[in-house]
Amino acid sequence: MEGRNVEAFPAGSEVSIRDIKNSTLRILLVEDDEDYAQLLSFRLKSQQNPSFIVTCVRTLEEGLECLKKESIEGVLLDLSLPDSRGLDTFVRFYHEAPTVPIVVLSNYESDQLALEAVKNGAQDYLVKAHVDDRIITRVMRYAVERKRIEDNLREAYEKLKEAQKELIQSEKLSALGRFAMGVAHEVKNPLGIILGATEFLGLKIKNQSDPDVQTGLSKIKESVQRANGIIQNLLEFSCPPKLGKEKVKPEEIINDTLELLKYRSSLANIKILKDFTDKGNYFINVDKKQMEQVLFNLLVNASEEMTSGGTISLKVYETPTSLLNKHANLSPDQSACVIEVIDTGPGISKENLSKVFEPFFTTKRNRGGIGLGLSIAKMMVENHQGDLVVESEPGKGTRFKILLPMEQEETLKRR
Amino acid sequence: MKRILIIDDEKDFCYFVRQNLELSGDYEVRFATNGRAGLQIAGKFKPDLILLDVMMPGMNGLDVLKKLKENKSTLRIPVVFLTAKTDTETKQLASSLYNEAYIEKPVETLILREKIEKILSRFGVKSEKK
Numbered sequence: 001m002e003g004r005n006v007e008a009f010p011a012g013s014e015v016s017i018r019d020i021k022n023s024t025l026r027i028l029l030v031e032d033d034e035d036y037a038q039l040l041s042f043r044l045k046s047q048q049n050p051s052f053i054v055t056c057v058r059t060l061e062e063g064l065e066c067l068k069k070e071s072i073e074g075v076l077l078d079l080s081l082p083d084s085r086g087l088d089t090f091v092r093f094y095h096e097a098p099t100v101p102i103v104v105l106s107n108y109e110s111d112q113l114a115l116e117a118v119k120n121g122a123q124d125y126l127v128k129a130h131v132d133d134r135i136i137t138r139v140m141r142y143a144v145e146r147k148r149i150e151d152n153l154r155e156a157y158e159k160l161k162e163a164q165k166e167l168i169q170s171e172k173l174s175a176l177g178r179f180a181m182g183v184a185h186e187v188k189n190p191l192g193i194i195l196g197a198t199e200f201l202g203l204k205i206k207n208q209s210d211p212d213v214q215t216g217l218s219k220i221k222e223s224v225q226r227a228n229g230i231i232q233n234l235l236e237f238s239c240p241p242k243l244g245k246e247k248v249k250p251e252e253i254i255n256d257t258l259e260l261l262k263y264r265s266s267l268a269n270i271k272i273l274k275d276f277t278d279k280g281n282y283f284i285n286v287d288k289k290q291m292e293q294v295l296f297n298l299l300v301n302a303s304e305e306m307t308s309g310g311t312i313s314l315k316v317y318e319t320p321t322s323l324l325n326k327h328a329n330l331s332p333d334q335s336a337c338v339i340e341v342i343d344t345g346p347g348i349s350k351e352n353l354s355k356v357f358e359p360f361f362t363t364k365r366n367r368g369g370i371g372l373g374l375s376i377a378k379m380m381v382e383n384h385q386g387d388l389v390v391e392s393e394p395g396k397g398t399r400f401k402i403l404l405p406m407e408q409e410e411t412l413k414r415r
Numbered sequence: 416m417k418r419i420l421i422i423d424d425e426k427d428f429c430y431f432v433r434q435n436l437e438l439s440g441d442y443e444v445r446f447a448t449n450g451r452a453g454l455q456i457a458g459k460f461k462p463d464l465i466l467l468d469v470m471m472p473g474m475n476g477l478d479v480l481k482k483l484k485e486n487k488s489t490l491r492i493p494v495v496f497l498t499a500k501t502d503t504e505t506k507q508l509a510s511s512l513y514n515e516a517y518i519e520k521p522v523e524t525l526i527l528r529e530k531i532e533k534i535l536s537r538f539g540v541k542s543e544k545k
Contacts, residue, residue, distance in 0.1 A: 181502050185470060188499030189425050192520035196431030199524050203438045224521055235501055242503065 023050035025144055026071060030063040030093075031056065031078040031105065036128060040076065040136065047137045060084040064096050074144045075102045076126075079113075087116055094121045101147035103139055105131075123147060177238035184231045195224045233372040237359060240379060243290070247283040250316045250337055250404075251276045256288075257295040266300065269309035276316045284337045284404050286384055291402075294377040294388070295339070298400050301373065302343035304364070305398075315340040318406065336386070339402040348392040356390055417540060419531065420462035421446040422453030422479060423497070424471040428520070432466070432497075435524040436531075450474030454482055457489045463540045464531055467514075469498040469505055477505075480512050493534050497522070 027044060031037040037056050044052040055070060057063050060083050066072065075097070079089045090104055103124045104117045114125035123143035126135070198220045205213060254274065261267055302312050321336045348356065355361045357378045362371030374388075381388040385405050392398035419442050421429045429446035436442040445460055447453035450471055457465060465483070469476035476496060483489040496509050499520045509517050515534045518527065 184501050185499045188501070188520045189428065192499065192522070193425065193427045193431060195521040195523065196428060196435060200431050200434045200438075203435065221523075228521055239502065 024053060025050050025140065026053045026055070026073045027076060027140060028063060028066055028070070028072045028074070029054055029056045029076045030058070030060065030081065031076070032058040032081050033078070034058075040131065043131075043133050043136050044140070046133065050137075050141055052140070058082065060089055060093060063093065067097050067100065072100055074140050074147075075100055076105055076140070077102050078105045079117075080107065087113060087120070090117050090122055091120055099147075099151065101143040103143050173238055180231075180234045180238040184235055187231055188228065191224050191228055195221065198224070230370050233370065233376060237372050237376050237379070240383060241290075243287040243383060245285050245287055247285055248288050248291075249282070250284055250339055253286075253288060253291045253295060254314050254316065254339070257292045257299065260292070260296060261299055264300070264303070266303040266307075270303050270306060271309075271311045273311060273313040275313060282318060282337070282406065284406060286404060287380075290380045290383075291404075294380050294402060295341070297373045297377045298341045298402075302341060302345060302398065305345035306343060310344040312344075313340070313342040315342070321405070335406040337404045337406050339404070341400045341402075342397060343399075344397045347394040347396050347398055348390070349394050353390065353392055357388070416443045417441060417464070417531075417535060418460060418462040419444045419464050419466060420453065420457055420460055421466045421497075422448075422450065422457075422471075422476070423466070423468035424448050425468070432524075432527070436528070439528065441528075450476070450479040450482075453479055454486075454489075457483060457492065458486070461488075462492060463535055463538070465492055465494045466497040467494050469496055469500045469509070477508060477512065480509075480514060484512075491538075493538050495530065495534065497527075 029037055029040060031040065037058075041054045041056060044054050055066055055072070057066055058081070060081050063075070063077070067075075075093070077090060077093055079086055081089055084092060090102065094102060098121065101123045102121070103126060104114075104122045105126050105128055106113065107128055109127045109130075117125050123146055124139050126139060198217055202214075202217045251274075258272065299312065306312075316337070316339050318335055318337055321334050352361075352363065357375050358371070359375040360371040361375075362369040378388040381402055381404070387403045389401045389403065390398065391401075419436060421432055421444065423429050423446065426446075426448050429448065433444040433446055436444050445456055445462070447456050450473055453465075453467070467476045467479060471479075474482075476498065480494055483492065483494060493515045496514050496517045497520065498505075498517070501519060506517055516530055518530060
């Protein structure tokens with residue numbers, strides 16, 4: 001920070017006001033005219049309610065540096081500085097510090113300039129010659145207060161927007177739910193007929209040994225099941241089932257899911273490694289079926305990406321939530337149970353990584369995927385006040401983490 | 416032969432379920448495509464089990480079930496919902512009534528037969544060859 005006459009007015013110096021009370025405001029004065037800066041500082045420091053702590057600098061650059069280092073509540077900004085002139089001074093300053101109230105100082109009485117400054121975000125515009133004790137105190141006090149109110153309003157507005165977004169999302173989901181149920185009913189009926197007719201044809205011609213006919217029939221049946229699976233996914237996404245929680249060991253969820261996957265062809269070349277660090281000495285309170293579905297989904301996804309084989313490691317451990325990155329649903333004073341699914345597959349590109357949990361995003365469209373599996377899985381974990389996160393790099397495999405909160409009681413029940 | 420009655424407004428669905436069950440040789444199957452006809456057939460045919468759709472025009476499956484349970488001659492016939500209706504409310508409502516199971520369409524004949532057999536054996540129904 002460039003200094004000025006140290007004796008008279010050291011750069012960045014703090015002019016403390018005597019008897020500082022709770023109503024003390026920290027003001028930054030950006031003014032290159034030393035005499036005027038001293039005068040203004042004096043005027044401010046002579047005030048008691050509120051009292052002011054004034055930091056003086058003489059250039060725009062010094063002013064911005066000072067903002068980074070000190071907790072400044074208001075700025076008095078001269079528009080004519082050695083490194084910046086005119087309204088541009090304000091625009092540059094405001095761009096760097098939009099949250100701090102700025103009062104513009106100028107030698108010129110210009111309504112147009114004043115209006116422009118205020119339109120661009122300045123709290124007020126003062127002509128130096130007209131500034132006296134009463135005006136400067138009132139203007140700075142009001143500027144800070146107005147900015148506080150503005151910030152509160154902005155915060156309230158942001159909250160309102162967020163609530164509105166959630167409401168719209170929930171309305172959309174509700175509409176999607178009704179739509180999905182209607183579609184499900186209309187599609188499941190013909191699927192029932194197709195399946196019944198296919199089975200009937202199969203029984204009628206079972207003595208005929210034409211393999212093409214049998215293949216054709218079995219393909220129809222598979223397609224019916226696939227279409228039905230898509231409908232089930234849509235229903236689960238739009239009308240999530242209620243949770244039927246029970247106390248269960250995390251490794252029990254893993255073992256039961258692996259049992260379901262035992263005969264799945266995509267897992268034939270995959271080596272499964274289990275690492276239960278905590279040896280399953282605790283319980284979590286979850287809907288076991290839903291958690292199995294989440295894990296099932298992650299395992300099938302991983303195996304389908306490793307067509308030429310590989311390894312999937314399953315890890316379970318308990319960790320304080322504070323050690324995890326911030327996850328909105330997890331309370332910082334709780335422990336979390338982490339179930340990791342780590343594969344040695346091709347990994348996910350940076351572009352796709354941010355979209356994997358988006359509904360209807362899929363890289364497997366040509367293989368029958370509709371892109372609801374992971375968004376449903378995340379929704380299910382979030383419904384348990386947990387989170388599902390992913391880490392991946394192309395060529396380095398993928399790691400999914402199911403984070404589930406552990407109740408105090410569950411932690412205590414460790415055996 | 417175990418007697419099965421299907422009540423469902425989807426005629427083609429009824430037809431193929433009947434064909435597939437009858438081809439096994441274990442069942443005699445009839446069907447009705449609306450609730451009223453279903454109740455009439457149930458009274459005369461005396462089925463061992465009824466497969467009942469929920470969403471039908473006119474009298475729906477839940478109404479049919481109530482009527483079946485109000486009638487002494489059909490009171491003890493086990494009823495299985497076989498439906499494309501998937502919402503939780505209907506399932507909960509159905510489970511509060513006297514139905515034995517809730518099966519969602521589409522269902523493979525093998526699975527349907529397993530469920531039917533399980534329920535029939537619980538009700539002590541044995542095959543009587545004609």
